[in-house]
Amino acid sequence: MATNFTDHNGTLIQFVRAYLIFWGSAWASNPPPTPTTAQVTDAVRRILSGGYLTGLKQYRGIGQGYILGSTTVTSSNPPQGFTDANVSNFIKGLISAGTIPNIDADNQTLYIVFMPKGTNASNSGFIGEHTYYTNASSQRVHFAWITNNGTLSSISNITSHEIAESMTDPEGSAILGDAGTCSGGGWCEIGDVCQGTTGTVNGASVQSYWSQADKACKVFDYPAQNFPFVGTQFTGTVAAHASHRWFTFNWPAWQQVFWTVMPTTIDAANPQLSCSVAVQRTSGAFITYWITVTNTTSVPVNFEGRYEVLGRWT
Amino acid sequence: MQTGIQFRGTVPANQTHRWFTFNWNPASHIIWTVVPDSINTSVPEITWSVALQRTSATAVTYWISITNTTNTNVDIEARYAIFP
Numbered sequence: 001m002a003t004n005f006t007d008h009n010g011t012l013i014q015f016v017r018a019y020l021i022f023w024g025s026a027w028a029s030n031p032p033p034t035p036t037t038a039q040v041t042d043a044v045r046r047i048l049s050g051g052y053l054t055g056l057k058q059y060r061g062i063g064q065g066y067i068l069g070s071t072t073v074t075s076s077n078p079p080q081g082f083t084d085a086n087v088s089n090f091i092k093g094l095i096s097a098g099t100i101p102n103i104d105a106d107n108q109t110l111y112i113v114f115m116p117k118g119t120n121a122s123n124s125g126f127i128g129e130h131t132y133y134t135n136a137s138s139q140r141v142h143f144a145w146i147t148n149n150g151t152l153s154s155i156s157n158i159t160s161h162e163i164a165e166s167m168t169d170p171e172g173s174a175i176l177g178d179a180g181t182c183s184g185g186g187w188c189e190i191g192d193v194c195q196g197t198t199g200t201v202n203g204a205s206v207q208s209y210w211s212q213a214d215k216a217c218k219v220f221d222y223p224a225q226n227f228p229f230v231g232t233q234f235t236g237t238v239a240a241h242a243s244h245r246w247f248t249f250n251w252p253a254w255q256q257v258f259w260t261v262m263p264t265t266i267d268a269a270n271p272q273l274s275c276s277v278a279v280q281r282t283s284g285a286f287i288t289y290w291i292t293v294t295n296t297t298s299v300p301v302n303f304e305g306r307y308e309v310l311g312r313w314t
Numbered sequence: 315m316q317t318g319i320q321f322r323g324t325v326p327a328n329q330t331h332r333w334f335t336f337n338w339n340p341a342s343h344i345i346w347t348v349v350p351d352s353i354n355t356s357v358p359e360i361t362w363s364v365a366l367q368r369t370s371a372t373a374v375t376y377w378i379s380i381t382n383t384t385n386t387n388v389d390i391e392a393r394y395a396i397f398p
Contacts, residue, residue: 280357
């Protein structure tokens with residue numbers, strides 16, 4: 001049966017706030033472990049801010065995200081043969097103690113727990129997983145755990161897989177493979193059908209994920225662009241002593257865009273136009289710009305609405 | 315051109331908050347932009363303005379005022395671009 005994914009319209013994480021938790025005394029050992037917490041943190045930063053997640057825009061406009069914070073917990077160690085319940089209880093305890101923040105107001109938080117080298121799950125066939133638990137306020141708390149074979153590339157690959165899947169299907173109710181797409185049990189998600197295909201994006205090792213638009217496993221990256229580049233997005237006319245607002249939508253959130261207006265009506269005597277910009281993030285991936293142009297003269301003024309794309313996330 | 319995110323924060327509903335960032339090189343040409351990190355499918359969320367303070371011959375402080383035009387809190391990120 002051909003691989004096919006369907007959106008079941010459940011919860012997504014549109015713009016992830018990743019909170020990294022390094023569990024176990026081994027993370028603070030002297031000499032430090034390989035890889036170190038700093039190396040893992042840098043890899044996650046590269047995954048989130050590079051182009052890897054840009055392919056998720058096809059799934060209801062999912063975007064990227066950032067690292068909200070991190071902590072290393074040395075006061076306990078995960079049990080050998082740990083379970084999801086061990087991890088969720090661990091996170092509950094840290095939130096309750098105020099060691100880590102509770103989920104954010106938009107519930108875009110994803111807690112990612114990194115295990116010390118050699119500590120494996122009860123089901124040894126799983127090297128990473130994401131799921132959720134329901135807290136006392138009936139909110140669903142999304143988390144993932146990542147095992148550690150002592151290599152940064154493995155941890156980075158597993159983490160990329162779990163982040164992509166957590167964003168597209170944090171609760172098993174959103175982007176899922178049709179019956180027969182996956183051979184294993186559990187939620188059939190966009191990383192599960194692409195295991196074994198990896199790449200490097202923004203300096204981080206990543207695993208490919210399923211692109212329903214391409215009907216293939218892909219490793220996404222930013223398009224090749226030279227910055228800055230400029231253009232005219234629209235033209236218009238503002239009546240005398242009036243203001244008018246235009247909007248332009250579906251700009252990639254990872255682009256840094258600056259707006260200006262240029263009169264094309266000649267006036268040798270007076271200043272003619274001023275403009276202000278309001279910004280709206282309509283989804284994780286897309287920005288709408290609202291540009292208000294004010295005509296300070298007594299005659300209509302034609303103008304160009306111009307953009308300057310200054311750069312992007314790195 | 316060098317670009318980046320200088321800070322993130324939250325602006326409460328219908329309020330303006332001002333941040334400052336200091337010790338920038340006055341010889342550099344810098345443009346500041348702000349985008350929301352919170353999603354809103356119906357209305358524009360934020361506007362911003364920039365004030366400058368020359369604190370010494372070799373340093374500039376930028377004061378960035380961000381206004382939340384909605385009735386819910388909005389997370390923001392302030393981005394800089396330094397022209398070569």
